[in-house]
Amino acid sequence: MVRNFKSREYPGRDISLHSHRLAEGGDMASPLDAREPGPVALEETGEAQTLQAPELQAGDWSYLQDGTFGPMAAVIGVFGLAIIVFEQQLAALLHLSSPGVWLSVLGLCLMVTSVGSYLLGRYHLRAADWALVSGTAATTLMAAAWWPDRGFLFFLPGALALAIFRMGAWHALWLLTLLGAALESPWLSPRLFWRSGQAPVLVGALGLLWLIGWIDWHRRSELLHFFARAYQYAQDQLRTVREHRMVLNQTNDELLHAYGEIHRLNKLLQASRLEAEAARRSKEDFVANVSHELRTPLNMIIGFTEMIMNSPSTYGPNLPRALLSDIRVIYRNSQHLSQMINDVLDLARVEAGQLILSRNWVDVRTIVQEAAQAVQPLFISKGLFLRLELPTQELTAFCDRLRIRQILLNLLSNAGRYTDTGGVTVTLQSRENHLVCCVADTGPGIPPQDREHLFEPFHQPHNVDRAVAGSSGLGLSICKKLVELHGGKIWVEDREGPGAAIAFSLPLKLPDSGPPPAVGWLNPYRTAELRQHAPLPKLPGLRDRYVILEQEEMLRRHFAALLPEAEVIRVESLDQLQAQIAELHPTALVINDIDAMEDKRYSHRFQSLPERMPIVSCYVPGRKEAMEKLNVVEYLVKPIVRQELLAIIQDIVGPGSTILIVENELEMALLIRRQLENADRGYRIIQVGDGREALTCMRERRPDLILLDLALPDQDGYQVLREKNLDPTIQGIPVVVISARDPVGEPVMVGRLRVELVGGLSSRDIVRGVEAISQAFSSVHRSAHPASPTVSSD
Template sequence: MSPGSSAEEVFAGGGEMGALMRSIDWSKTELGPVDAWPPALRALVGVVLGNRFPMVIRWGERLLQFYNDAYRPVLGDKHPAALGESAAQTWAEIWHVLGPLHEGVLRTGRAEWGEHFLLTICRKGFTEDAYFTFSYSPIPDGFGKPGGVLVTAQETSSQVLGERRLHTLQQVAASSFRAKRVEDAALRAVQALGENPHDLPFALLYLCDADGQHASLAASAGLPPGTSSPQPRLGMEVFQEGGALHGALQSRQPLEVAHLAQVLRAELVVEGPRAPTHAMVLAMEGAAEGSPAGFLLIGLSVRLEYDERYRGFMGLVAGHISTAIANARAYEEEKRRAETLAELDRSKTVFFSNVSHEFRTPLTLMLGPVEDVLASDRLEREEREALERVHRNGLRLFKLVNTLLDFSRLEAGRVQASYQPTDLAALTVGLASAFDSAVMKAGLRLVVECPPLPAPIWVDPEMWEKVVLNLVSNALKFTFEGEIGVALRWRAPQVELSVWDTGTGIPSEELPRIFERFHRVQGARGRSHEGSGIGLSLVQELVRLHGGTVRADSTPGRGSTFTVTLPAGSAHLPRERLAAPRTHAPTSPGVAPFLNEASGWLGTVRPLSGSPEEVLAAPEVLPQARSQASGGHILLADDNADMRDYVRRLLETRFTVETVADGAAALAAAEARLPDLVLSDVMMPGMDGFGLLREFRANPRTTAVPFILLSARAGEEATVGGLQAGADDYLVKPFSTRELLARVEGVLRLARERAKRERLAQERADFEQHLIGIVSHDLRNPLAAITLSAATLLRRTELEERQRRPISRIFTAAERANRMIRDLLDFTQARLGGGLPIQPKALDVHALSQQVVDELQAAHPERVIELERGGAGQAVWDGDRTAQVLTNLISNAVHYSRPGTPVRVRVFEEGAQAVLEVHNEGAPIPATLLPRLFQPMQRGESEANNIGRSVGLGLYIVDHIVRAHGGQVEVRSVEGEGTTFTVRMPLTAGARAGGERRDRHG
């Protein structure tokens, strides 16, 4: 016996397979005793057993097998029977493929090789698709001929399946990326699934209907021709507890296809060796309140093991489709929201037009008689001061209203400029010099340096007037000593306007926000705290319309400088607006309101005269959302310099890209400047991509920043790991330019949409609060001064009749304006703020109704108002709001009742409700107007029809107040019988939910 020929020596080591071979009595096999084996075989068996790579020896004519521990998983349940057995018998199901390969190696002595080779084998109790990379090499028998075949094999099923499934996920994302409709996204996503029948034999996508009770078939793939169509609509009960599909949905375990076909009443598959026998039922997330957006029914391949990888792939498929559906649904909702906002914008345009007209009337009726009376030289000092106060506040009201309406028009993009070649120096000198007297009275010096310019400048003179007046007025407001300067200089090819002061200055942290609408510097020392906070924002918008810019420089305690830069010429302006006619009435109030306001700051009471008709403004709509700017700031972290440069070049045409070499540097860069998106390699020295991602998600400042991981690791495990760690996307290298840009833009778009919705919601809330505050304070204050002054004059017994009449008209007009402002405030609160708040308290309804009737009877002595009361008259209501309801309804009835006919008011009880009834015998309300009676009216719809003339808000406010008390309003209007408004409210107001309104007419 030669050395190393015994079984113990040949099979020494080798792990479990070595032990198994040592336990076999080889003398009883066809190979005979081990010491009789050819030396080449004995030597190679020892080499194979000691190797950690999967290897198998197939020896002799029958290709008897010897293999190591690493090869055992390839055999599955064929081990240990395969040891010493013929390869043809072990692999009978694929020997038609393997047999010729072995014969070729033995015949020619040349090796064979294959990569990712598909073999359909049976090693786990079912026929399975498996992939291998292998090498077949001849083994010499010692006599110059091959005695067998050495097989080196590596199973690559996991790699092949991972790449195939990753490609499917990429196809789903890419195909549905640009879908703008839910139906389109569903169809594209499922079509992409249909391109991978090896993993997904068929797919059915059901989306939940809006009613929440049904799910409708949105798309299907993989059903052979001739297959009966599945149920187009399923009741949600099949997915809920006790339903036919609930168990499979909850457990995520395979469901028999036959059972699924029975539920769907369809033949899902045909007969065949690859026909799926089981399917998965998956819920798709993304709907509101945690309810599913739909359900995905996917067939499982009979040639693949349903393991954790397969289960994870199914979850990713459902997740990708959920994202695609959610993106499309968000786009549809945004589109609907935009259409709603556009409709609201049109309604607001009409509404503000009506408001402007209605403000013009009472203001004209106030200022006209005031100027007539002031022109008289018979007024005593006290009387003149009172009327001057009325005139000054009236002009201030003009300025405030016009500023608000101008800004609304600008924000809505509805301003049409009319650019004219203008001697800008002369115009600016005239505007600035008008402040000379006010500046002198303030103890300051006015410096005006506006030399002639070499050429006329194309501007809208009215807009330029607003720019200069706002800047100079603002300087005067915040300057207490020193000077105010206005300079206009030629800076070819531009012209530059500078307005400087030596005032209180602006803190550096406030400068970035100084041009924001409604932003006011906190704690700033000025001559007055009043103001809308939109003057500088208006200046910025007007300058932008001219293609220019405005900036502010300031040092606290030393003053501020505002610099406006306009391009010369007209090439930068819209050609159609050059010397174009105006489409709106002029809105510039002139210098008078600014100087009157300044005189109030300086304690000067002498007003500057001016015709009211010259300062009235035409209103427009509230601001609408601006479009999101493209691009963004991307932070790229990758330790490979070439990769950093490559990705930077791909992205820098559309984005600002900042590159760093590791995770720690990325954190420092994000601290210095918060990025819009992070692209990070996974493998980096120090802090890797996953560590960087964890740091970002743990920091409240960066937790919402979109994050995309880049990696050379393919396969679904890597993708799942990245997404589970919190990444927004996972991109495998190498990637194409289109894929990278599509992923980055998609993630940025979703992040911006979320931020945009949050910002718009916050801006709208801020705007509503500011609007209500501005109107309440800055409109009511001057009117209060006017009303009190007029009332003081009317109480003077020595006042002559010719003086009393115009003052009485002033008082009446001011009261009318006051009521209108109250209605506008209530309208704003109800329309934008969500409703009208009430403060119920114990109330004597009889006493309140008598008080309202007495006041209105005194105001209308020529009309008869009859009051009938019944019941106890006790309720728990908001007394002020109830008085507002009665006042609006009775005033409306008084106005539209025929001369000589009374207005009848009844207050009584019906069970647990109180009834307020107002009747007049005027012309009936047309039936076409009844459905819109309690909405804000348009002008021209209310002529002689029992509807208030102001801005159509009276009945709208009545309806909201009544519904806030849990009541309802009814109206009956019949020819020959008149019109009756009936209010029914529970005696105790405990809920804001209103009843249904009933419109009755004959």
């Protein structure tokens, strides 16, 4: 849009007074524009306006002159008024020979010149300039003519300077010529003029004017062009600033919109996180409860079928061969179902972060040899070869020996099941700080369309008969999770010819601390390949060091799994603890002891602890500690094996002993009773179904051994054990717990945490501690999680 402003027209130029918006919230007047005739144009788009710079020409000083005309006219008028008012004083001061009334005439002339030129300037500024300069010069000549001996011509250079500033040097020269002609007029006495000494003044003024004119002629054009360029540059900068301001305003609007979107997405993320936390908690509950819900009936199926196969005479003298054959089929499929349940639970524990690795430096060659020896009967029965290609030098990796053996057993079992002719070759080698193990078979191979989904749960190749293979489809998925927990990768290698080759890698050195590997957004069983950038050199960071006082390695294994970048040191006694503190200067001291939780002055047993060292006390019992705390001699997790149960009982009691079975499920109690009766050791069996009846039977019958299930209807097995341990008459009876729950594998392991600081806690320490704990447990509080651990500080 173009906005036009009205301007006053003057001959030869256009002088327009305008203002433009400089910044939001304030206006600033611009200089006067002197240019060719035409209106001022102001382009504006939205809030940003662009001012067109005027075309300045040489010899045009109007942008400096227009603002000074009024003050100059006013000064001349005031000077004339002062002459009229102080006429007598000036006449006496100047010793004028003529009457002083002529001073009033001079003052009146100056006032008339001032007022007249000001009024004329409202219509024609150039004519007003001529009137002001000519009137001032004429008044000066009149004073010089009336009083030639008083040197009034000395005021003439001021009038000429005014003429130069208002009209230019050449106009002043024309005025000087006219004044010179007036000085030669008859009514001025040349003799008096030269005698009074005013001639040098006039000659000097004339020379000065010619010099100024010559300089003005050569330099004024360059000066004006410099001002014009500076003015244009200022306008360009103003235009740039306005454009930047417009972009900044637009960016601010976009940022506000983005902030609103981020706030909305944060709310959605928080809601999604709560849902994910609830889902995770449900998965943990499933992992904790599926043992009892699935393993208990499965244990009865396996137990009864095993008894029928091993002791058929218990159910009759001659059982039909077809029945025994069917029992073997039931037993074999029950074992397969039990293995599949174990695989599902392992996979759920890995995804829930509950599977703890017990890492040590081991030679992987020995693990490969053990796994090959374990599956050798399968290969012998099918007439297959099993070849190991192992390096001669030692290949040591920091890994969990049991889990690596599980990976190799899965791969070798799959290869043996799917291969009918030929065999399997296992190669082990080192590649770029990684250990690579490859299991290659001569079976039907893996179709290309199945390779992408091979490591997903319950997936099997299309060219494999599930009934023949006898696989659940979870083995490779579990292998992938276990390999990734070790910081490695697993993949299908491309090879020529028949068969398939699956390889996995393990790091040969401790990995640097960093973010966990990313998973696919749509499919969590595919690892997302991130774009790699050039690594920046980094200094080695300081590792946190924790010293843990505990009798078993339960808490140390959790620290090593959840804080792989930290250094964890376990000690078993106070003397070892004192030595490690003095030598290693740990970050924190962790005490895994029930006495430390109950004794508030437990930390005073330590001597010369470093200042500001935190002491964290908790109780995470290991398997032996859990049994000691419960005062039980053994803890069996369902499903139990008949030979294992009988071996444990034989180690505790002798033949003919009285055994109390506390089990609320009649089928499970019947299975245990049958297993004990078929042991041919003359055991006397007592069977009860709840906790109160069990305590009564203990006090009345005094059994030699108690087989206790923890899931009872009236009160759980923990309450039964507490009441038994409080009664001195029955607390010495040995107890074997038979349960579907693992005491050291529950999601919630401890209900209380205690924190102490050597030197005491300040208010700042308390606030920071509460903040850190709130951030650590915030997701737990927002979900429907049970009461989180309470923290007490002393």
